Amino acid sequence: MTDTSAQIETFYDVMRRQGITRRSFMKYCSLTAAALGLSPSFVPKIAHAMETKPRTPVIWVHGLECTCCSESFIRSAHPLAKDVVLSMISLDYDDTLMAAAGHQAEAALQDTIEKYKGNYILAVEGNPPLNEDGMYCIVGGKPFVDQLKHAAEHAKAVISWGACASYGCVQAAKPNPTRATPVHKVITDKPIIKVPGCPPIAEVMTGVITYMLTFDRLPELDRQGRPAMFYSQRIHDKCYRRPHFDAGQFVEAWDDENARKGYCLYKMGCKGPTTYNACSTVRWNEGVSFPIQSGHGCIGCSEDGFWDQGSFYDRVTDLTQFGVEANADKIGMAAAGVVGAGVAAHAAVSALKTAQRKVQDNKKKEEA
Amino acid sequence: MSEQDTLPYPQSDLAVPLTGDATAEDLESLHDQTSIFVYEWPVRVWHWVNALAITILCVTGWFIASPLPSMQIAEATHQFVMGYIRFAHFAAGMIVTVGFFGRIYWAFVGNHHAKQLFYIPVWRKRWWKEVVTELRWYAFLEKEPKKYVGHNPLAQMAMFFFMTLGLSFMILTGWALYSEGTGQGSFADTMAGWVLTLFGNSQIVHSVHHLGMWFIVVFMIVHIYAAIREDILSRQSMVSTMISGTRSFKDRRP
Numbered sequence: 069m070t071d072t073s074a075q076i077e078t079f080y081d082v083m084r085r086q087g088i089t090r091r092s093f094m095k096y097c098s099l100t101a102a103a104l105g106l107s108p109s110f111v112p113k114i115a116h117a118m119e120t121k122p123r124t125p126v127i128w129v130h131g132l133e134c135t136c137c138s139e140s141f142i143r144s145a146h147p148l149a150k151d152v153v154l155s156m157i158s159l160d161y162d163d164t165l166m167a168a169a170g171h172q173a174e175a176a177l178q179d180t181i182e183k184y185k186g187n188y189i190l191a192v193e194g195n196p197p198l199n200e201d202g203m204y205c206i207v208g209g210k211p212f213v214d215q216l217k218h219a220a221e222h223a224k225a226v227i228s229w230g231a232c233a234s235y236g237c238v239q240a241a242k243p244n245p246t247r248a249t250p251v252h253k254v255i256t257d258k259p260i261i262k263v264p265g266c267p268p269i270a271e272v273m274t275g276v277i278t279y280m281l282t283f284d285r286l287p288e289l290d291r292q293g294r295p296a297m298f299y300s301q302r303i304h305d306k307c308y309r310r311p312h313f314d315a316g317q318f319v320e321a322w323d324d325e326n327a328r329k330g331y332c333l334y335k336m337g338c339k340g341p342t343t344y345n346a347c348s349t350v351r352w353n354e355g356v357s358f359p360i361q362s363g364h365g366c367i368g369c370s371e372d373g374f375w376d377q378g379s380f381y382d383r384v385t386d387l388t389q390f391g392v393e394a395n396a397d398k399i400g401m402a403a404a405g406v407v408g409a410g411v412a413a414h415a416a417v418s419a420l421k422t423a424q425r426k427v428q429d430n431k432k433k434e435e436a
Numbered sequence: 437m438s439e440q441d442t443l444p445y446p447q448s449d450l451a452v453p454l455t456g457d458a459t460a461e462d463l464e465s466l467h468d469q470t471s472i473f474v475y476e477w478p479v480r481v482w483h484w485v486n487a488l489a490i491t492i493l494c495v496t497g498w499f500i501a502s503p504l505p506s507m508q509i510a511e512a513t514h515q516f517v518m519g520y521i522r523f524a525h526f527a528a529g530m531i532v533t534v535g536f537f538g539r540i541y542w543a544f545v546g547n548h549h550a551k552q553l554f555y556i557p558v559w560r561k562r563w564w565k566e567v568v569t570e571l572r573w574y575a576f577l578e579k580e581p582k583k584y585v586g587h588n589p590l591a592q593m594a595m596f597f598f599m600t601l602g603l604s605f606m607i608l609t610g611w612a613l614y615s616e617g618t619g620q621g622s623f624a625d626t627m628a629g630w631v632l633t634l635f636g637n638s639q640i641v642h643s644v645h646h647l648g649m650w651f652i653v654v655f656m657i658v659h660i661y662a663a664i665r666e667d668i669l670s671r672q673s674m675v676s677t678m679i680s681g682t683r684s685f686k687d688r689r690p
Contacts, residue, residue, distance in 0.1 A: 235636075290620060291629065291630065291632075291633045292633055296620065300619070300620045301619065302616060305617070305619075311512040311513060312512050313518055314512075314516055314518050314519040314522075315507075315512040315513075315515035315516060315517060315518065315519070316503060316504060316506065316507055316515065316516075316517030316518035316519075316521075317506045317507070317508070317512055317515070318503060318506045320505070320506060326506055331506065334503065335503060339639065341616070341638075342616075342637065342638040342639040342642065368637075368639065371636075371637045371638070371639065372636035372637045373636060373637050373640075374637070377637060377639045377640070383501060383502070384501050384502070384642075384643070384646065385639055385640075385642070385643045387643065395643075396501075396643055396646035396647045396649075396650065397501070397502070397646070397650075399647065399650065400646070400647065400649065400650025400651075400653065400654075401650070403650055403654050404650060404653050404654055404657060407654045407657050407658060408657055411657055411658065411661040414574070414661070414665075415661065415665065417576060418576075418665060418669060421576055422669060425579075
């Protein structure tokens with residue numbers, strides 16, 4: 069980072085230039101520390117980093133996606149998305165958030181790659197479709213997969229925003245006609261951070277960026293490459309309705325008495341027990357609510373292949389591999405039924421055969 | 437033909453120590469019966485503990501996937517219906533795990549019959565021949581089954597696929613699901629957490645663990661039927677062998 073640092077302002081420089089007082093700056097640092105779950109002793113460290121470190125250039129590219137990640141991102145409250153975009157990072161290319169358009173925008177992308185080779189972060193929203201040479205997603209007249217590979221070549225690290233970039237999401241759901249492919253299966257030689265969710269929580273997105281700027285390293289990742297601080301526990305583990313789960317008190321039907329009492333949504337197919345995300349702690353829209361709090365089960369949007377796990381409203385997944393719609397219980401009961409009937413028939417034949425042999429033996433004895 | 441003539445020894449000699457309703461025929465068959473000690477006590481204890489634990493696992497597992505109707509016994513804080521069901525499931529799962537490792541240990545230190553569960557001798561021509569014979573016996577094409585000290589080849593195959601492979605699969609996926617609750621970095625996560633990553637989505641692990649239960653249920657049906665049927669129709673004891681450890685043979689023919 070040393071050779072380019074002269075060209076880029078530090079975070080603090082930018083903030084002061086924007087008329088932010090030192091006092092507000094320190095407040096911001098302590099809020100950020102709190103949002104990342106760090107102790108107060110980290111506040112001066114964050115402040116120091118902000119004062120001395122150059123802003124990190126970020127290239128934000130868009131493949132097959134719905135822009136819900138961007139929509140979520142700009143609603144971040146701690147830190148404010150405005151602070152992230154204007155003060156913390158140098159968002160040099162993001163076709164939905166930048167003023168430039170067309171050839172100008174593409175030129176900005178090329179400039180950034182040239183200028184900050186090996187020092188910029190590549191944020192990917194959406195994924196590249198690989199069928200038909202990637203023709204299902206064209207950016208600036210070229211397949212998105214080419215832009216992605218080109219931008220990733222000199223990136224320091226890659227952030228996979230959302231379920232699309234991390235796992236494929238709806239466009240990769242079976243039968244995946246465009247062969248939409250998650251980023252880590254196309255870019256294999258760069259450190260990749262997956263921030264899944266459809267969309268990811270705003271504070272999780274800005275939190276990940278803040279962490280990377282503050283400590284100049286990737287956050288600790290779990291086995292699947294997700295930041296452990298946000299994705300190490302299930303929705304279920306921190307759900308405020310968990311006591312009703314343990315008690316065995318469930319919503320049995322939509323709008324029943326139990327639903328009004330706020331019982332557990334497990335029987336309504338809630339995927340909280342299989343979904344790793346921070347919704348039940350960080351929540352959404354400045355901590356206002358999250359799906360379960362509004363009375364609907366979690367649909368597991370931050371999990372791999374969540375569109376292919378059967379209905380959002382079934383706890384036991386339909387297994388389409390068996391041609392007809394069936395789940396583990398129906399298949400199991402059918403198998404047990406067939407085997408049980410087979411056993412009964414076999415037992416009956418065994419008894420008849422044995423009786424028959426006895427009769428024959430007795431006859432032989434009599435004859436002898 | 438009188439019964440006196442068929443006996444190779446004077447009837448009176450043996451009738452003396454026998455009590456109850458012993459007849460001359462009883463005496464005859466008494467001389468034909470032999471028995472061999474097969475299953476040592478750890479094998480037998482494992483069998484019954486395992487059977488009980490698996491039954492508990494099937495029932496509680498069913499109610500974890502499809503919970504009982506909601507109950508209003510007390511305030512949620514003091515009511516623990518689902519909690520107890522899950523506790524029973526996890527506890528039985530631990531017992532199966534420990535038992536399985538104990539059983540593997542016994543395969544090394546126990547007698548050679550204790551090893552039969554863990555392999556199938558596919559390289560032995562004679563074993564395959566006996567598989568066919570056994571299949572013919574179950575298809576009513578053989579008049580008489582062969583005698584076996586340990587498992588017959590068909591039973592050995594079933595044990596290997598359903599128990600050695602099936603139980604390993606259930607233990608592994610079970611611990612993987614358990615690790616979701618104990619959290620990253622926990623013992624369960626270190627040992628089996630990678631299974632979740634292997635399948636990608638833990639919902640899939642739930643599904644295959646669920647299918648595995650039915651795999652075991654199918655085995656239970658066949659196993660219990662075959663054991664009782666063989667006990668009646670074969671030339672050797674079955675059910676009592678797993679209680680006493682002794683295999684008794686009903687006749688002297690080879």
